[in-house]
Amino acid sequence: MLHYIGSRIFQLIPVLLGMTFIVFLIIRAIPGDPAQVILGQQASEEAIKALRTTLGLDNPWYIQYFEYLKGLFTGDLGESLRTRNPVADEVWPYLAATIELSVFAIIIAVIIGINAGIISAWFQNSWFDYLAMIIALIGVSMPIFWLGLMNQWIFSIELGVLPTTGRENVRDPVDVITHFYLIDTLIQGNFAQFSIVLKHLILPGTALATIPMAIIARMTRSSMLEVMRSDYVRTARSKGLKMFRVVYKHALKNAIIPVLTIIGLQMGLLLGGAILTETIFGWPGIGRYIYEAIGFRDYPVIQSGILIVAFIFVMINLLVDMLYGLIDPRIKYE
Amino acid sequence: MAQSAIDKNEMKMEKVAGPWKEAWRGFRKSKVAVVGMGIVLFFVLMAIFGPLFTPQGINEQNLANKLLPPSSEHWMGTDDFGRDILSRIVYGARISLWVGFLAVIGSAVVGSTLGIIAGYYGRWVDTIISRIFDIMLAFPSILLAIAVVSVLGPSLRNALIAIALINVPNFGRLIRSKVLSIKEDEYIMSARAIGMKDNRILFSHILPNSMAPVIVQGTLAIATAIIEAAALGFLGLGAQAPSPEWGKMLADSRSYLTNAPWTMIFPGIAIMLTVLGFNLMGDGLRDALDPRMKS
Numbered sequence: 207m208l209h210y211i212g213s214r215i216f217q218l219i220p221v222l223l224g225m226t227f228i229v230f231l232i233i234r235a236i237p238g239d240p241a242q243v244i245l246g247q248q249a250s251e252e253a254i255k256a257l258r259t260t261l262g263l264d265n266p267w268y269i270q271y272f273e274y275l276k277g278l279f280t281g282d283l284g285e286s287l288r289t290r291n292p293v294a295d296e297v298w299p300y301l302a303a304t305i306e307l308s309v310f311a312i313i314i315a316v317i318i319g320i321n322a323g324i325i326s327a328w329f330q331n332s333w334f335d336y337l338a339m340i341i342a343l344i345g346v347s348m349p350i351f352w353l354g355l356m357n358q359w360i361f362s363i364e365l366g367v368l369p370t371t372g373r374e375n376v377r378d379p380v381d382v383i384t385h386f387y388l389i390d391t392l393i394q395g396n397f398a399q400f401s402i403v404l405k406h407l408i409l410p411g412t413a414l415a416t417i418p419m420a421i422i423a424r425m426t427r428s429s430m431l432e433v434m435r436s437d438y439v440r441t442a443r444s445k446g447l448k449m450f451r452v453v454y455k456h457a458l459k460n461a462i463i464p465v466l467t468i469i470g471l472q473m474g475l476l477l478g479g480a481i482l483t484e485t486i487f488g489w490p491g492i493g494r495y496i497y498e499a500i501g502f503r504d505y506p507v508i509q510s511g512i513l514i515v516a517f518i519f520v521m522i523n524l525l526v527d528m529l530y531g532l533i534d535p536r537i538k539y540e
Numbered sequence: 541m542a543q544s545a546i547d548k549n550e551m552k553m554e555k556v557a558g559p560w561k562e563a564w565r566g567f568r569k570s571k572v573a574v575v576g577m578g579i580v581l582f583f584v585l586m587a588i589f590g591p592l593f594t595p596q597g598i599n600e601q602n603l604a605n606k607l608l609p610p611s612s613e614h615w616m617g618t619d620d621f622g623r624d625i626l627s628r629i630v631y632g633a634r635i636s637l638w639v640g641f642l643a644v645i646g647s648a649v650v651g652s653t654l655g656i657i658a659g660y661y662g663r664w665v666d667t668i669i670s671r672i673f674d675i676m677l678a679f680p681s682i683l684l685a686i687a688v689v690s691v692l693g694p695s696l697r698n699a700l701i702a703i704a705l706i707n708v709p710n711f712g713r714l715i716r717s718k719v720l721s722i723k724e725d726e727y728i729m730s731a732r733a734i735g736m737k738d739n740r741i742l743f744s745h746i747l748p749n750s751m752a753p754v755i756v757q758g759t760l761a762i763a764t765a766i767i768e769a770a771a772l773g774f775l776g777l778g779a780q781a782p783s784p785e786w787g788k789m790l791a792d793s794r795s796y797l798t799n800a801p802w803t804m805i806f807p808g809i810a811i812m813l814t815v816l817g818f819n820l821m822g823d824g825l826r827d828a829l830d831p832r833m834k835s
Contacts, residue, residue, distance in 0.1 A: 346819060349767050
């Protein structure tokens with residue numbers, strides 16, 4: 207197992223290097239003089255020259271890339287051109303907001319998706335099965351930004367039951383400890399605030415959860431259907447085990463592996479979807495951080511934001527790979 | 541006489557057993573897939589002929605009629621400039637389908653070529669191409685598209701390029717694995733044995749035999765491309781005003797959610813239905829063309 211983890215991490219090195227190179231190219235590939243593009247047409251000659259020096263654009267590209275890599279290894283993610291703060295210092299609150307939202311969304315997606323899939327397979331061709339699969343089919347085709355707007359319109363504007371935007375009540379801000387507001391409010395024992403934060407999470411969280419939920423439900427259903435036909439499930443049934451126990455204990459354990467792969471892949475989709483969801487719901491996460499940076503041509507922030515999200519995506523996939531062995535003892539790592 | 545009748549019969553049988561016809565029969569069997577094709581056809585026809593029948597031009601403004609709710613005159617209401625939403629959605633179908641088709645054709649051509657080269661030549665060529673695919677797939681796709689557009693500048697054309705680019709590795713990997721399995725087949729070995737050139741083997745034998753998964757992936761990729769283009773439009777990184785691109789229309793509707801929700805509802809339904817159509821059709825094609833690809 208250790209050997210396998212080692213070799214997987216070793217294989218990741220070229221991918222990670224390639225990722226840094228693509229991100230490095232973001233500024234360098236701008237047509238024309240990047241410094242001129244960033245500062246606009248009215249910029250003075252000196253200002254452009256100064257920015258070129260700050261961004262290190264005067265050196266040959268391989269030296270620039272080497273410097274960029276060296277910076278990354280020492281935790282230097284560049285400096286925001288807008289706020290003048292190092293990106294590494296200001297990124298955490300945004301990242302925490304996105305992680306909180308994504309984890310919330312994936313929990314909803316997994317709980318509802320897996321159970322819907324199981325029940326659909328259990329009662330195959332029932333009205334529940336048809337309904338769940340039609341919803342799942344529509345869910346897969348749903349543009350997440352439209353769903354977000356629909357959520358906002360129905361639940362905030364028409365029904366007025368949930369807040370439209372933001373992460374907290376701005377008049378009663380959360381005392382920040384970890385930047386995960388649910389955790390922060392719990393630590394402080396402030397349950398009133400906890401429920402406000404939770405309410406803010408529901409609309410963006412469910413919008414973000416919809417597509418993964420639909421995909422997980424479809425995958426669970428087909429995987430369960432396959433397992434349910436196997437001999438050992440029939441044996442379990444014929445020795446008089448309750449159907450519930452057969453389904454949730456025996457069948458699920460074997461059906462879950464492909465579902466797990468899908469969940470891992472969905473995390474990446476979720477991180478991408480976060481940009482759209484965060485824009486709609488004014489969620490101060492890394493997606494909005496990148497989105498706003500695009501408006502200001504704040505390229506160091508765009509670069510580092512994208513790199514961080516991609517890095518997390520790669521790590522999640524690595525983690526999912528490792529998890530297989532724990533769940534399925536038949537998988538041996540060579 | 542008798543001989544020719546037999547010949548005719550044989551020819552008939554051969555025709556029936558053709559792989560495309562067989563696939564079509566399989567496809568037709570799935571009601572869901574046929575519904576999907578119906579939806580797609582509807583939107584394609586709407587994109588081609590719709591603009592001839594729309595009640596109003598796409599950018600015809602009439603401020604006296606702004607933000608009118610759906611009525612017999614404006615079936616889907618009007619937007620903040622008094623433009624007829626139905627007319628804009630009909631025209632928007634052109635943009636979305638155009639972007640979807642073009643982007644997918646672009647990524648299918650580039651991806652398939654790279655995939656064939658990687659799969660056929662193997663060794664270091666394969667290593668390099670496969671690593672590039674790995675690296676591209678290491679980014680959540682919409683994020684990579686945003687990166688590309690942030691470099692090239694926001695416009696519909698650049699959004700199209702970005703979407704084509706991010707889909708290249710999906711096609712590349714698919715074809716590569718297909719080529720790897722085909723190239724050991726006997727008919728390829730014999731083609732090589734009689735001294736056929738690599739180019740001819742690749743493009744007259746391997747490529748046509750790897751087409752089925754590309755068609756399936758292509759149909760499903762159009763669905764994703766349409767959503768991605770709308771997403772970029774929604775973020776202001778794709779089509780620019782006054783283009784009636786569906787994602788852009790949704791972005792504009794955000795300011796009027798309270799008093800004119802129809803400006804948001806209809807463009808969203810249009811995107812969802814089109815994407816649903818391609819998804820259903822893709823699923824049906826997958827079952828018809830390649831039963832092993834069933835998920």
